[in-house]
Amino acid sequence: MDATPxxxxxxxxxxxxxxxxxxxxxxxxxxxxxxxxVIIGPSGSGKSTVLRCINHLEVPTGGEIWVDGIKLTHNxxxxxxxxxxxxxxxxxxxxxxxxTALENITLAQRTVRKRSEAxxxxxxxxxxxxxxxxxxxxVYPGQLSxxxxxxxxxxxxxxxNPKIMLFDEPTSALDPEMIKEVLDVMQxxxxxxxxxxxxxxxxGFAKNAADEVVFMDHGVIVERCAPDEFFDNPREARTRxxxxxxxx
Amino acid sequence: MASEPAHAxxxxxxxxxxxxxxxxxxxxxxxxxxxxxxxxxxxxxNDDLYSFIFGKLRQGILTTVLVTVVAYLFAVLxxxxxxxxxxxxxxxxxxxxxLYVQIIRGVPILVQIFYFAxxxxxxxxxxxxxxxxxxxxxxxxATFSNQDVPMIVRVVVALAFAYGGFEAETFRAGIESIGKxxxxxxxxxxxxxVQAMRYVILPQAIRRxxxxxxxxxxxxxxxxxxxxxxxxxxxxxxARLYMAASFIYPPTLNMLAFLYLxxxxxxxxxxxxxxxxxxxxGH
Numbered sequence: 001m002d003a004t005p006x007x008x009x010x011x012x013x014x015x016x017x018x019x020x021x022x023x024x025x026x027x028x029x030x031x032x033x034x035x036x037x038v039i040i041g042p043s044g045s046g047k048s049t050v051l052r053c054i055n056h057l058e059v060p061t062g063g064e065i066w067v068d069g070i071k072l073t074h075n076x077x078x079x080x081x082x083x084x085x086x087x088x089x090x091x092x093x094x095x096x097x098x099x100t101a102l103e104n105i106t107l108a109q110r111t112v113r114k115r116s117e118a119x120x121x122x123x124x125x126x127x128x129x130x131x132x133x134x135x136x137x138x139v140y141p142g143q144l145s146x147x148x149x150x151x152x153x154x155x156x157x158x159x160x161n162p163k164i165m166l167f168d169e170p171t172s173a174l175d176p177e178m179i180k181e182v183l184d185v186m187q188x189x190x191x192x193x194x195x196x197x198x199x200x201x202x203x204g205f206a207k208n209a210a211d212e213v214v215f216m217d218h219g220v221i222v223e224r225c226a227p228d229e230f231f232d233n234p235r236e237a238r239t240r241x242x243x244x245x246x247x248x
Numbered sequence: 249m250a251s252e253p254a255h256a257x258x259x260x261x262x263x264x265x266x267x268x269x270x271x272x273x274x275x276x277x278x279x280x281x282x283x284x285x286x287x288x289x290x291x292x293x294n295d296d297l298y299s300f301i302f303g304k305l306r307q308g309i310l311t312t313v314l315v316t317v318v319a320y321l322f323a324v325l326x327x328x329x330x331x332x333x334x335x336x337x338x339x340x341x342x343x344x345x346x347l348y349v350q351i352i353r354g355v356p357i358l359v360q361i362f363y364f365a366x367x368x369x370x371x372x373x374x375x376x377x378x379x380x381x382x383x384x385x386x387x388x389x390a391t392f393s394n395q396d397v398p399m400i401v402r403v404v405v406a407l408a409f410a411y412g413g414f415e416a417e418t419f420r421a422g423i424e425s426i427g428k429x430x431x432x433x434x435x436x437x438x439x440x441x442v443q444a445m446r447y448v449i450l451p452q453a454i455r456r457x458x459x460x461x462x463x464x465x466x467x468x469x470x471x472x473x474x475x476x477x478x479x480x481x482x483x484x485x486x487a488r489l490y491m492a493a494s495f496i497y498p499p500t501l502n503m504l505a506f507l508y509l510x511x512x513x514x515x516x517x518x519x520x521x522x523x524x525x526x527x528x529x530g531h
Binding site: 055057076080081083084085086087088090092094095096097098107108111112153156157160 | 427429430432433434435436437438439440443447448451452455
């Protein structure tokens with residue numbers, strides 16, 4: 001092992017334009033292996049777009065992205081290979097409604113990782129255990145609560161043994177009483193040493209689990225620092241204004 | 249008797265309005281259709297003329313069913329391919345599929361059948377012979393003629409292409425009705441576009457388009473009567489032949505309509521049964 005570990009994600013001068021709107025306007029970031037980065041900011045600040053560029057769900061307008069040392073290009077094989085290493089959890093869960101929880105978790109293992117049915121099933125059950133709902137294996141998403149669905153979605157991503165997990169506002173679509181069960185799973189994951197990039201409005205999670213907090217506004221990074229510093233002693237006026245609005 | 253008050257013998261808790269309400273909710277259309285069916289069945293059994301006509305038309309039932317089923321299966325296949333082309337980001341596939349759909353939707357099916365039978369098939373035969381002539385200048389291969397392509401084949405293919413254009417739009421609508429997040433979730437797990445379509449999008453889309461697909465199956469049964477214009481002996485053609493020879497119109501057409509109606513009714517019920525079985529997720 002090197003004394004200075006190779007960064008898991010490197011983003012250089014990323015831009016993404018939607019028509020005339022500059023959603024991301026020159027963002028550079030580095031995420032070290034095993035670290036948790038939390039991106040916060042008002043809606044429309046471009047934070048989700050940055051996240052979606054990392055696994056190429058959005059094609060960047062400009063700039064460069066390296067994931068685990070591989071540069072993201074338009075090469076489709078590379079993109080599929082990188083996506084298999086990068087788990088993603090969505091705001092709307094996006095479980096496959098025609099498959100049971102277990103089948104949701106085994107599908108990509110079988111088709112992408114080419115695991116045997118028995119292996120995929122064993123791993124799926126392990127992951128369901130890990131997120132605390134092994135008894136829901138044979139239930140369809142429509143019969144699960146929002147929090148349970150999101151935990152299945154996390155298990156589905158983890159079953160691929162990803163090197164990185166991306167979370168795009170994972171608790172924003174949940175009823176308040178279900179937020180904690182999802183955050184608990186994410187905290188455990190952070191403690192286990194997973195490299196994570198989390199876009200969220202949950203300041204508690206940022207304080208407790210983040211190694212670094214990035215504050216974005218209007219497509220650029222306003223401030224980037226450790227969580228203690230960010231919440232107790234923000235440098236930028238825009239950050240202070242944002243925090244005063246959400247922390248009451 | 250008519251002057252007797254309607255509520256002369258009221259059942260407890262029943263008023264005239266309630267009785268009328270209940271009567272008006274009965275499916276009278278179904279009762280009338282069943283009565284007509286019973287009447288015609290009775291005629292077939294007891295009336296010599298009707299039983300003779302039934303015997304004539306019966307010879308075409310197999311052709312009608314065969315044309316319907318085969319043309320429909322190919323139409324769904326063409327529709328699936330066309331629908332995938334319509335949602336494709338590949339400009340060649342998209343434009344080919346759109347051209348197909350637009351042509352099909354803009355030309356009457358009857359004209360399409362004529363066009364296929366008398367323009368495209370001869371052109372294809374000519375092309376085959378030309379290619380055969382190139383490969384083997386002695387002309388041993390260039391021996392196809394238009395008669396080698398039976399009318400029933402031409403008409404089945406024509407119907408399949410005609411309906412395929414509509415099914416393509418049905419498939420497109422079904423695929424587009426599945427939220428963008430499903431494709432993103434599948435792709436973010438590393439699945440290819442084809443895998444995502446096959447395992448995630450299409451299984452959901454097909455469940456959603458079962459009702460229109462089923463309706464089109466029933467429509468295909470009715471439109472299979474168009475094969476009679478090429479002399480293919482389905483039940484419509486059998487009826488036309490009999491009428492041309494005998495000038496006996498009403499019983500023949502009664503029988504023809506009755507046969508179609510019974511077949512479409514049976515088919516509709518079957519389609520409904522399949523929909524309720526496949527339309528839900530598991531449980």
